[in-house]
Amino acid sequence: MGAGRFAPSPSGELHLGNLRTAILAWLFARSTGRSFLLRIEDLDRARAGSEEAQVRDLAALGLDWDGPIERQSGRLDVFAAAVEDLRTRGLLYECYCTRRDIAESPSAPHAAPGAYPGTCRELTEAERAARRAFRPAALRLRTGVGQYTVTDTLHGQYTGIVDDFVVVRNDGVPAYNLAVVVDDHLQGVDQVVRGDDLLSSAPRQAYLATLLGAAVPEYAHVPLVLNREGRRLAKRDGAVTLAALAEAGVGPEKVRAAIMASLGLPGGPPREALEAFDPARLPREPWILPPLTTDL
Template identity: 80%
Template structure:
């Protein structure tokens, strides 16, 4: 039937927002009889010990996964093959722009706000050679569309901007939008469950998937966990990681119960939650979290 996944970056400990998304990804996959895979997205930054801590935390709240944990850094050949395919079709071009250049460049006529203005799209060979001497080039996708529509389990049809986004950074590392599409294709992932802050990136990724012929996955962008000020949860918000909560006397089993309660699901076990899980009935608004909520949860071990 395919597979779903959870794909954290090993940059630090998971917080309750990450864990809630992981639980939802597990529920979506298991409820549709898909495999559930775990991928460590370590192309960018990795903090020593973070991966092991994340795996312990996922297991501590009761999650299991199928097969071995995979890492992006073990799949560099797949990224290079995708870049070669796109390059051979004339779908990549060199870009020498800095973020400041892009911010200060006039927008192209009718371009969506924030879209890349195409500064380097049609440089001559001589212009490219001149710029190459001063700055390494990133590679951008030569997009043939301005927007693309995806279908999301929770959001329905969503149309978003598709500009000439970066496929390979100027340090040679595959950019997120390319890496995630290639990773999902190589792992046979056809269901992507993640935070709804990433919904706007789905049209770019789906469009790239059509160019590479890998198929567009089923998307489900789930509500985030926010602090009491309505901002994304972070360590500055207090006891938000399993380790911090355990120091406050709150066991991982209680954290799992709290997460399931926030989703309106039975708290007895993940199996009970899975039996009752229905995406149509899950909350659509962000969950506002406070460490006091956990301390006062009244969950039973």
């Protein structure tokens, strides 16, 4: 059997939405006999102390993981090899567009809303050289499909846009869609559990996996945690991290109990919920966060 994983970015403390997803990823993996891996996706700028705080919070909720913690920053050579493979097969091209350029450009005929319009796809070498003098190039994947279908445990068949997406940013850093596919393949991850705000990225990643000779993982995109106004949870919503809740007198056991109750599961350590865990019975709607400091 393969592995599941939780892969946060070390940009700050985990909020309750992140922690709920981590618990779900752990339950999905452990209930199917998979290993559970912790990977730190640190290709973007990391905030000092964030990784340590995240690891501490996950452990405080009763989660464990197999093997050492992996970090994306230690695999730049592997990402570079994947990029070179795509390049030698003629599957990459330079792109000089800014986000504003893309937003203001007319869409290609019959292109899906939000898809990259292909502005730089067929530039000549002279045109590329002229643009290169003013702006470094990102690298985009020259895709051969307009959409791709994945199977999700909670959402069923999902078909989404696969445009010419960026695989290397114009600062030379591997883009998320490339790094996550390569990492999952290298680590033997065949089950991806994450927030359903990332469902739309799954078709791009699954398609790229097929190009790189990697197996497409099983997906489960789980509902988010929202504030009382129905917006995605953020730290500005108040006491939404374990540290902030602890300052308000709410310990990790009570936080875990609330998260587990929102999933219809016993409120003790996650291991005690394995027998009761059934993906088919999970809520399909977002969890509207109650005022924890008074309701717990």
